[in-house]
Amino acid sequence: MPDKLMQMQRAYGSRPRMIAIAGDSAAGKTTLSKGLVAALGEDRSVTLCVDDYHKYDRQERKELPFTPLSPECNYIDVMEQHLQLLATGQPILKPVYDHATGELDRPEYVEPRDFIIIEGLLPLHTKLMRACFDVNVYLDPPEEIRYEWKIARDTSKRGYEREQVTAELDKREPESEAYIRPQREFADIVVRFAPVEGHDNDPLSATLLLRPNVKQPHLTRVLGDENGSATSERAMHLKMARDAGGNPVDALHVHGHAPPEETEVAKKLLWESLGRESDVPDSLGKLSESARSEPLALTQLVMLYYMLANFD
Amino acid sequence: MPDKLMQMQRAYGSRPRMIAIAGDSAAGKTTLSKGLVAALGEDRSVTLCVDDYHKYDRQERKELPFTPLSPECNYIDVMEQHLQLLATGQPILKPVYDHATGELDRPEYVEPRDFIIIEGLLPLHTKLMRACFDVNVYLDPPEEIRYEWKIARDTSKRGYEREQVTAELDKREPESEAYIRPQREFADIVVRFAPVEGHDNDPLSATLLLRPNVKQPHLTRVLGDENGSATSERAMHLKMARDAGGNPVDALHVHGHAPPEETEVAKKLLWESLGRESDVPDSLGKLSESARSEPLALTQLVMLYYMLANFD
Structure with a gap:
């Protein structure tokens, strides 16, 4: 390829x-x-x-x-x-x-x-x-996780006190509801990083809603689907679901608790689907200088797949 | 009208x-x-x-x-x-x-x-x-007058010393020649404010080269030409000339030493040619809070004439 x-x-x-x-x-x-x-x-x-x-x-x-x-x-x-x-x-x-x-x-x-x-x-x-x-793409973490992230960032990098950040979040909530969250319905891909019940100490898992309006060779060709051929199904798997408006979507679950060897297989599959022969770059999945998230790496690979698919 | x-x-x-x-x-x-x-x-x-x-x-x-x-x-x-x-x-x-x-x-x-x-x-x-x-429009005052203007402005309004301004003018001269003055040939109207010999103490006169590429009812309809009907010929008059490239242009001379009553007639003629029935605004010809130039007023009226002519 x-x-x-x-x-x-x-x-x-x-x-x-x-x-x-x-x-x-x-x-x-x-x-x-x-x-x-x-x-x-x-x-x-x-x-x-x-x-x-x-x-x-x-x-x-x-x-x-x-x-x-x-x-x-x-x-x-x-x-x-x-x-x-x-x-x-x-x-x-x-x-x-x-x-x-x-x-x-x-x-x-x-x-x-x-x-x-x-x-x-x-x-x-x-x-x-x-x-x-x-x-x-619309990023849709649970609000309590976003609040944690915002408090952590704004107190460490933007010089605010915790109370200032929570007050600002309260003040912004009506406009988040009015202007930010309505964009979710226009996204081809809705990405949600969240903990999975019973896996509180694992890295956050990711769920990607993939709307059928993105034209591309379907991901099942790469990953297999719930009935099928996936070689990496403990790392990620596709399931059909209905989105908030009732329309069918694919829900791609990327597990934070997958064994590393299966994650590596899934990453490699996606990377090769782009026709790339080099190793999967370390930059995919990087959270900070010292922290990584494999569900993030897989999310980024799916985004690359959608960006590059159907180009020719 | x-x-x-x-x-x-x-x-x-x-x-x-x-x-x-x-x-x-x-x-x-x-x-x-x-x-x-x-x-x-x-x-x-x-x-x-x-x-x-x-x-x-x-x-x-x-x-x-x-x-x-x-x-x-x-x-x-x-x-x-x-x-x-x-x-x-x-x-x-x-x-x-x-x-x-x-x-x-x-x-x-x-x-x-x-x-x-x-x-x-x-x-x-x-x-x-x-x-x-x-x-x-290209503004083309004689360089010695522009230097005076620049020194006056930059020392009074921009906080420079006279020597700094003249040094800057010297430094800029090669680029004035390379980039600024070549624009003159693309102008529909070239405006030059300069003293007329023998009238050193009068306000600066204006000469407007009017290139035939501006489409409008010809100014002769308003002002008359050198053979013609001008009622204000000591205030301004048109003469054919050749520009630097040899092409025919109209040269409109606006005299700094014209009697005020003739200047008023010429201003009124131009203002009415725009279909305006109000008095000629005082803002035309304004040099500063306290100083006026009637050749400037007439130049501005000619520019308005070209901007508004042939609109419908």
């Missing part, structure tokens, strides 16, 4: 491939996208955060009746414009919001590359934005 | 009218455009300076072998993109360069209005930019 990644060198003037990773604050967007960039190649990929399109800095927001989660707080029309420009292979001068200082800085020049990963709070908010992406 | 300005209310989604005012530093671009905005209406016009598209701040430029006049120092491709967006009625998030601090600031949101005035060092640098404008 030819190497799909190598084949995907974008021809001059042609469209890049774009993937959206939407989700609430601290849902794991950056962790997910970092591994993708490393696997696709730093020189061939670029990541953009649409939270940079804030209209107001932190000081100005104190006077305003909404949080950064509200579309009113963001230049949605400019987001749409810039995503369309990138999707048609053009550079943009992207605004910059500095999360450390809460200030809006000088914009930065961004040229499209073969792969563009767009992450943030609202990348799936409008139809025009959604139309720019080849694959839409 | 119907009021052309009122007629020009832009329909939803339709193109705004765009005028470029190009010229070297301190050539008088802002003075010229301010009067136009006041006459067109603050609520219906917006002015943009393309010098905001600098790639580097003042500190960074110290390490670089070019000045802000060089295309290399500016995001020319983003300038082109933003001018095209505005020309097709779309908003932009415009970068901001602060001339006082020399820093690049947070960008600002600009929506197109009925009339968009684009001024700066390089708005006529590429064909794609020129294609965005309905009228292109």
Whole structure:
């Protein structure tokens, strides 16, 4: 099988491939996208955060009746414009919001590359934005886990006290409900990292809802299904389910407690399905300098599969 | 005659009218455009300076072998993109360069209005930019006058010493020659404010070269020509001439030493040719809070005539 990644060198003037990773604050967007960039190649990929399109800095927001989660707080029309420009292979001068200082800085020049990963709070908010992406992903951890992640990050990296973070989360909840979570239904892939009952001490498992609107050779060809041929079924398996709206979806379960040798087989299967002959890169599944998650690695591989599938 | 300005209310989604005012530093671009905005209406016009598209701040430029006049120092491709967006009625998030601090600031949101005035060092640098404008103007004062203006402004408003300004002018001269002055040949109107021999103490006169590429009812209909019917020929008169490349142009001379009553007649003729019935606004010809130039007022009226002519 030819190497799909190598084949995907974008021809001059042609469209890049774009993937959206939407989700609430601290849902794991950056962790997910970092591994993708490393696997696709730093020189061939670029990541953009649409939270940079804030209209107001932190000081100005104190006077305003909404949080950064509200579309009113963001230049949605400019987001749409810039995503369309990138999707048609053009550079943009992207605004910059500095999360450390809460200030809006000088914009930065961004040229499209073969792969563009767009992450943030609202990348799936409008139809025009959604139309720019080849694959839409929504990160949907249980709220209590997201709260833990947000408290851990904002107290360690952004200089807040725990009470400030929980107060902010409470304040944001109505807008999470109104603007962030409704994006879930537009995602081709909904990713949920959560503990499995009886496995509290294992790494979080992942469940990926795969909507049939993503066109690609079906994953059963790689992994087998519930009736079938999987060689790695303790690492991950597919089951049909109904999503919240009642429509059929595939639910891919990626087990945090799988034996390492089966996880390795599943990773290798997916990696080879992309036509890659090298080893599976260590960057897939990386949580931090010292921590890894194999369910994360498998999730990233499934996302790569969807990004690269059906290219030719 | 119907009021052309009122007629020009832009329909939803339709193109705004765009005028470029190009010229070297301190050539008088802002003075010229301010009067136009006041006459067109603050609520219906917006002015943009393309010098905001600098790639580097003042500190960074110290390490670089070019000045802000060089295309290399500016995001020319983003300038082109933003001018095209505005020309097709779309908003932009415009970068901001602060001339006082020399820093690049947070960008600002600009929506197109009925009339968009684009001024700066390089708005006529590429064909794609020129294609965005309905009228292109180049300001071409004699260099010794521009030097005086630049020294006066930069020492009073930007906090430099006279010697610093002249050193900067010397440093910039090769790039003025290479990039700024070549834009003159692409202008529909070349404006030159200069003293007339024997009238050193009078206000500067203006000479406007009017290239035949601007389509409009010819000014002779309003003003008469050298053979003709002008009622105001000591205020301004048209003569055919050849421009630097040998092509025929109209040269409109606007006299700084004309008697006020004739200047008033010429202003009124031009203002009425736009279908306007109100008095000629005082904002036309305004140099500062306390100083006026009637040749400037007439130059601005001719520009308005070209902007509004042939609209319907």
